[in-house]
Amino acid sequence: MPRWKPDARVRLIAAAVELFAENGYENTTVIEIAERAGLTKSTFFRHFPDKREVLFGGGEVAALLERAIEDLPAELTPREVIAAALDAVGSQTFTPETREFSARRRAVIADNPELQEREALKGLSITAALTDGLVRRGVPELAARIAAEFGALAMDIAYERWSGRGCGDDFGVVARRALDEVYEASTQS
Amino acid sequence: MPRWKPDARVRLIAAAVELFAENGYENTTVIEIAERAGLTKSTFFRHFPDKREVLFGGGEVAALLERAIEDLPAELTPREVIAAALDAVGSQTFTPETREFSARRRAVIADNPELQEREALKGLSITAALTDGLVRRGVPELAARIAAEFGALAMDIAYERWSGRGCGDDFGVVARRALDEVYEASTQS
DNA sequence: CGACGTGATGGCACTTAGTCCCATCACGGG
């Protein structure tokens, strides 16, 4: 019998999402989250640097994007690189099992400015990761940054659609479609 | 003789930027800022909703953008609308007198994640304002969003160049140049 | 078989951001 139940981190995340959904983010204290997970405030802050981060996977997505781009063949266009990166996220992070969690998470973030700030910063880190990946492949800085913005925009749109209603499609599929729309619309801007 | 010295808000901002530059954002307490401005913590929070906001003009820029777009002739292309909006910011917010303040402000934000979050959120509100303005003129949603992203990107680049070294050029000029570069590079992405 | 280091946790004290509410007091108008 282990002294502590396993998966403290996972339990904290689950408890947090539950409580945020029940009472709202602002009306939930870290102590309440920890107690519902059978832990204490100390332990909470050992797993997450702050209360917001319990809803964000700490550079996980950005790191995944960088790695995915690294492994791609050299002759792809920026657009193809971005598309492949979105696929990687769809197959490794935004999987069908996490869809429901994502939907609740999105709802919580949607009505809290503090969380929107964190989300906005994560968005920047994603754009930066995509830009970096492209620049390392020889794409000129500005063109890379723009392709990255397109990718981030497609990801936003796809995340909204995918987590929103149960459309059934995998994230990768939704994201590729969104990316096509973005490139299409970019000619009218 | 007035009971209180005027411009409490301005004094708070000045005190904050000074202290942040001297000791860093994290090592500066709200009480210290207030005291240097000859005021108290209570008064600080009466003027700003939180410590971060002392460095941000509260929806000011976004509101200015919306208004500027409102007043433009109807037959302009999205690109021309964005360019005009950037001009407005250059002539009404990022004026030569505020350049030095902007430079110090940028340096403070650059080494503090908490402030970068706020900055990221302000960026989103700027993009949203541009998108809204374009949509109200009949530009399709997605095309508007992309043009807005281009505008925000140009603004970022321009803000960096303009506040960075004393290049002498007005913000509007720098921003228009940046916008041209962005549209040029978008064909290679 | 027993001592020991390790690692995840509990617990407590402390600082600071941010909220609330009430007191104060110059100023202008009646």
Add this chain to the structure above:
DNA sequence: CCCGTGATGGGACTAAGTGCCATCACGTCG
């Protein structure tokens, strides 16, 4: 001369986040 108004002062309070030390199961090593 009195009174309302508005910006400020001040103090109590909550909650986020930090730091340090204690605890104790587990595996390992002697």
